[in-house]
Amino acid sequence: MKIAFFLISMLAALGTAQASGKSLAAGSDAELAPYLWSWMDPVSFTEEGLKKTVAKKDPLRPFFLAFRLLTIYERTGDQKSLESAKRTLDYMLDEYQPAARNAEGIRWYYGFDYDKGIKAPWWSGMDGFFGPMTLFAGWQVTGDERYREAALKSAKLMLEDPTKGGVLWRDGGSCWISEYSWNGMTRDKEYHVLNGHLWGLQALYMLADASKDKELNEAYQCARAGTVERLHDYYNPAGNWTWYQLVPKVINPTHYNTIELAQFRAMALLTGDPVYDEPSKRRAEIFKNAYPLSLVKTKKGLEVQFSMMGAPNSYWTDTYPVTVSCSVGGKEVKATNAKVYSKDPLADRLILRLPVKAKPKACQVSIHSGVDVPIYEQKQFDVVQSTSNGDIPVAYTVALQAAVTDDGKILVTPASGENATAGEGRIVLNVDRDVLPSQTLALVMTSTEDAVLGLIVDDIKGHRASRYYPSLKAGKDHIVVLNMLGFDKGSELDKHISKLSLRVYTKPGASPLKVSIKELTVIRNTLDLADFMTRHADANFPQQ
Template structure:
């Protein structure tokens, strides 16, 4: 059987092409498209769950494919990309955004048989070939340069292997559609940029003879001492390189993939906290990984495992899932009528004020075996009932936090639970758990921590009721600073959250918080969210959110330093600051109970940042 496509002409500066010819459904037209989708499909570890889902009358979740190249897919709904106005401001050109969009618009055009989308993809390819203004170009490679400043990198001097890998895939897909060898040539050149050394205009750093790292952020001066070593950018390139190596059957790219794999083996352990309790986003300087990047790492590692079947990737997936499970775990409580209350919180480590694990879907499953259930294997069991819970608006701060970030479900005889993050059009498994493994919650409340208050700098103590004054800044100062020290009556074990409840009289610019253990080792973090004046604010802290937090003895904290900063223009006289209390919160249910019983508490959230949705 044949599929009939419209014939469309695309005009460029160097030729006229005709594409979307009449072709059978298995012709070369679909090779890269199907190849990429097949290779990035969910791994074999999903098979049993997929079988369970499809044995229901209606599938619970469509997890047929995951999309590690989502950068660009989000732009499919962005007017500036769809009408190409994004290409008009040459000093704002974003190679990664353009590459991801071009790849995805071509892919979606094939998937939906939409010739207008494929025509748009062709226009972007032609722009990249003839009109992109900033490149390093040789006979063997092309590196697309960023024109704007970013994160300490100067515009027109930095570039990205992540961007060039996305562009390379876009060119490869363009070649398959249009059969124009120029696109294939540019695909090779873009991937040559990924694998070539820095001194040759590429994005690759050598560690040893048979290992290297592909840089997300690169300049001509990049080396092993000054590079960031961003994990997700490296994995993105490694995956794209593997796809291209298999597609071309070229040993050059396969060998470089294997060298990248060895580079990952050398560095992989460095991306974990010393105690294994959380992960780093990059290594130089080490920075705390936001939860949405942990999830993106899972997507990339899962895709790499599915392509290569290398257990290194599968182990990384499972390790990260276990980390998320330990911090965002469900709790339960039996009721008198033999039902169970299941509790889940989207608030968690490392930054409780930033709800950052995407909208969530939770499936409570009841499973039945064919005969004696204890003797059935997993494959012989099937889901006979499933209850879905959706938490789809975690960042919609106009809604009460109790309604959007917590769930309480009362159900009977559930046996396992699966928690997913809703990721654009896909759902990514965060973890599964048997109900028998769940921690039971009780009605215990957060406990007050006794302390003695001391003040210094521009902060003075008013009375014995933890009320302080912050004095105005002097004329020559950009800000005023006050510090209060909370000397704890006994050593504190920071298991989940340390909560400060404070009431400022006026707006505070920022807060720096330090915790010190019994050996004098300290860790600090900034808290820049806007506190609400005239209201008690609950500041939640986790040990994973402190810089150097993994290196102090968080089970033996004896003091907390809080630095308050305020702009002079917001203050012409001393203002009051009330330290209401310090609380030890050991479970998410205690947090829920605290917020529920104190509706006057203000929970300051970070509105911007993270991966917005």
């Protein structure tokens, strides 16, 4: 009788799970791309690996791991992946700390301090909705009612605003999902991080749609409205790059621009809602304009080339492994650059090269990070046959703590004495060149002491933009590469740049330092990039 009762109970639970429709973990790569974007290897799951993951006190990581394992099970039927997913979900229900568990549900917290003033424990709308969605996906597969109950209860705890322990800011019919919430937070402290909001939004939609829960669906509709209301706020004034967050405004690193592309595309596919389609396509176009393909004539023949270095921070080559696939003469040829962070010469690892026998009919660019994400297609190509000769004569004036020595070097002398304060030596270089958003202004400089560097650019119309740069190390040639979109207010600059000012910051009483500028040039295409990097193969490049 006990066995019969157990079987009837299990069949009832599984029937309920199956009635909820397609499993949340059974979506396509494009639908689930944000959640398959991975730096982890779920196949190698072990108990030790789980403990290392949860030891980071980041609840998103184990839920991310569990969801990946559930997708593997859905696609392959691998029982080991299912058992590993169940073990991870059980751990999150019963053991993970820091967390608050009661009859109303579970709140999972981050157990480390973050940024300036965010003290542990803090919480996030990312795992706040993704964790419950993953638990619900676990229930769909296993029929374990604990997962379903915890999913719905815990998700509804997040529908409060952050001042009450939730993650949802409400303004009438418009809502925003907070990525960072903490004790004592006030509304004016909300960062408005777009990728974090979209991560929570997708999970909330998936859970609301699968559960048919009225309260969760209302919250999704409110968050959708908040997304639409702010879409235009995440583009710079020129519309040629995006913001990572709004308070304060932070320029989007390349990899977050592509993650957001995948997030909007996933939402468009899952919901069928056209409101998500435009921002996905627009980010693809932004990336295409900043990172175009070049068709280059080399000594060995034609090559399609892609530069891993570009907007907005040219030293931050964070576009992930890139694949270029081209249709040439009715055949497909492709190449992948997975060695951008290798120890190969800079000229080799910063340029993807695909040999082709003729001008391609079309080429596609995609990136890979656990899942392939198509970015853009290019059909028009002009053949690049030579470098653009973008070299600029090195001519400068100096000011503040900088002076020119008899041997032609620039001496920066920090203030000294009892009342000395921090200062700077300023070196103003004449540029007088067009520098487009897809191009790079590059220079090589040395310093006899470690130096903190700031930069200012002025255009021909009197607009000014500024930024910081990674510190220079003493006694080395340094490659400094600048894209105008990486400057504060850089999108407001005219294409014709008149001056570049180097601000060498000093501390009172520090040793004087000598600075020299060896080269200044505009890199307009991949031939220019290869030529520049080859000439300075031994220089320090602060690649991030």
